[in-house]
């Protein structure tokens with residue numbers, strides 16, 4: 001209690017100073033559209049004098065920005081071998097401290113971003129479903145500047161102030177076009193990073209329920225509840241699957257469909273959940289070795305194939321769902337396992353925002 005009071009006193013001067021500043025941009029990030037590559041502005045977030053400051057990086061990225069110091073905030077999710085993750089620009093950072101400033105780390109060079117270092121990815125599952133595509137995987141997160149023990153948090157294009165996390169971050173995909181050169185801007189997406197794992201889902205903007213499948217209000221319960229999956233550490237596979245339920249929505253034992261409401265941080269850790277999310281059926285999983293997929297990521301030296309290889313279609317579909325080596329608490333739920341893997345996140349933001357409680 002007294003710690004809370006002390007914290008409140010501590011932030012008060014900042015709030016008073018900030019009173020003439022607004023939190024909200026004129027146009028929410030999720031309402032801004034730009035064609036890629038020709039319509040990309042230097043920055044998507046051009047508001048000035050807002051409480052969270054200005055966009056940390058830029059969206060116009062090219063060969064001169066590519067590499068270790070890139071501040072590119074234009075991201076992609078195209079395929080198993082071609083996606084980016086949001087992560088900090090400086091070593092040993094916590095996601096909660098840097099959520100507004102994350103930059104794009106990609107598997108492939110060529111788009112002006114940072115490149116995920118060789119060997120960082122330890123297992124990835126790409127899933128294509130009728131309404132979205134997602135990647136879920138295992139990563140040595142220290143190699144993309146996330147503190148080893150950080151359980152992380154959620155990035156999405158909304159945030160408490162509608163400027164997105166990262167602010168101004170844009171996402172594109174070739175998943176819904178016939179050509180790998182034809183990009184669709186993704187309006188609704190979520191990316192959970194932390195616990196040496198990640199999930200990144202982008203929803204097809206032409207579909208009615210894009211905002212429901214890519215829901216962004218369940219930031220305390222991680223990948224297990226937001227992107228139920230059967231990704232396996234050490235396995236690199238590309239699959240097709242059915243849609244998940246909308247995050248937070250479940251069918252109870254009584255057959256009733258219910259929407260779970262995430263409790264606020266002030267109520268403490270989430271000790272129990274009223275449901276266990278089910279992993280949708282999947283098929284046509286093609287498995288690869290990491291060196292086949294990510295050879296171009298390392299500049300020259302190709303990885304000494306980490307995961308087991310095996311080409312062609314493999315049957316690692318739905319049967320792996322039940323158990324598996326369930327090391328990634330962030331990725332899946334097993335009985336009795338804690339689901340509170342990112343408690344600090346919104347508490348931090350709420351303080352920074354002076355208590356604006358719009359988790360929309």
Ligand SMILES: *[C@@H]1O[C@H](CO)[C@@H](O)[C@H](O)[C@H]1NC(C)=O
Nearest residue numbers: 042058059060061062064065
């Ligand atoms: C490359 O990107 C940087 C950073 O956005 C920008 O300042 C520069 O004008 C771009 N160069 C070209 C040739 O587009």
Ligand SMILES: *[C@@H]1O[C@H](CO)[C@@H](O)[C@H](O)[C@H]1NC(C)=O
Nearest residue numbers: 078079080081082178179180
């Ligand atoms: C498009 O990209 C995917 C995955 O990156 C690749 O398998 C496919 O061959 C590419 N298609 C074309 C037409 O180049």
Ligand SMILES: *[C@@H]1O[C@H](CO)[C@@H](O)[C@H](O)[C@H]1NC(C)=O
Nearest residue numbers: 122138195196197233327328
């Ligand atoms: C995934 O496997 C690697 C290699 O065995 C291991 O070092 C890492 O801890 C595993 N990751 C998780 C999240 O279990």
